[in-house]
Amino acid sequence: xxxxxxxxxxxxxxxxxxxxxxxxxxxxxxxxxxxxxxxxxxxxxxxxxxxxxxxxxxxxxxxxxxxxxxxxxxxxxxxxxxxxxxxxxxxxxxxxxxxxxxxxxxxxx
Amino acid sequence: xxxxxxxxxxxxxxxxxxxxxxxxxxxxxxxxxxxxxxxxxxxxxxxxxxxxxxxxxxxxxxxxxxxxxxxxxxxxxxxxxxxxxxxxxxxxxxxxxxxxxxxxxxxxxxxxx
Numbered sequence: 188x189x190x191x192x193x194x195x196x197x198x199x200x201x202x203x204x205x206x207x208x209x210x211x212x213x214x215x216x217x218x219x220x221x222x223x224x225x226x227x228x229x230x231x232x233x234x235x236x237x238x239x240x241x242x243x244x245x246x247x248x249x250x251x252x253x254x255x256x257x258x259x260x261x262x263x264x265x266x267x268x269x270x271x272x273x274x275x276x277x278x279x280x281x282x283x284x285x286x287x288x289x290x291x292x293x294x295x296x
Numbered sequence: 297x298x299x300x301x302x303x304x305x306x307x308x309x310x311x312x313x314x315x316x317x318x319x320x321x322x323x324x325x326x327x328x329x330x331x332x333x334x335x336x337x338x339x340x341x342x343x344x345x346x347x348x349x350x351x352x353x354x355x356x357x358x359x360x361x362x363x364x365x366x367x368x369x370x371x372x373x374x375x376x377x378x379x380x381x382x383x384x385x386x387x388x389x390x391x392x393x394x395x396x397x398x399x400x401x402x403x404x405x406x407x408x409x
Contacts (some may be wrong), residue, residue, distance in 0.1 A: 191338065217396075218395065220397070220398075228402070228403075229386060229400035229401060229402050229403055230339070230386070230400050231400070232397050232398070232399065235395045235397060237395075274338070274339070276338075276339075278396070282396055283341060283344070283354070284339075284341070284398065285338075286338030286339040286340070287338050288336055288337055288338045289338065
């Protein structure tokens with residue numbers, strides 16, 4: 188079956204670094220997405236990885252290892268506005284997204 | 297209009313009633329999607345449309361129907377609502393490019409009593 192696993196909740200301190208992990212099992216693989224979702228709002232696109240390695244985009248970076256079925260989202264210099272849920276999604280062979288339940292990130296001052 | 301709009305923002309509905317959730321995009325995206333999001337679960341695909349005139353079933357299609365008469369609009373209909381359809385519904389569209397990134401509307405919060 189297809190499955191995405193990520194931690195339910197994480198807590199970090201303002202100004203620090205946090206890594207949110209995601210493991211995936213999909214039928215075929217056409218990339219791994221990360222979205223940010225603030226409470227009561229729509230998910231917004233953060234990053235896409237299809238090749239192994241690290242993609243850096245400002246304070247946010249995303250890593251993929253296809254052989255391990257593993258990805259992480261790295262957030263640096265945390266700000267209070269980064270408090271949100273982070274959704275991991277794998278794209279299968281039919282180009283459909285399989286979604287994890289999301290990781291709620293709580294930032295403390 | 298800029299991006300994707302959904303209507304209504306929220307709705308309380310009696311069980312057994314018919315309801316249509318509206319979704320409109322102005323980005324000329326070919327593909328559109330309907331998801332439901334429930335606490336503790338990931339987004340689950342209800343129906344999708346790869347292009348105007350075609351639709352397909354997702355993971356949880358039962359009790360829902362869609363149509364795609366043109367590129368911009370993708371309404372979702374609940375023929376006879378049940379309490380288990382209480383959820384937040386998101387419409388999305390994708391650009392079909394190399395990454396096929398999906399962009400989401402603001403959502404409709406539906407409560408079925």
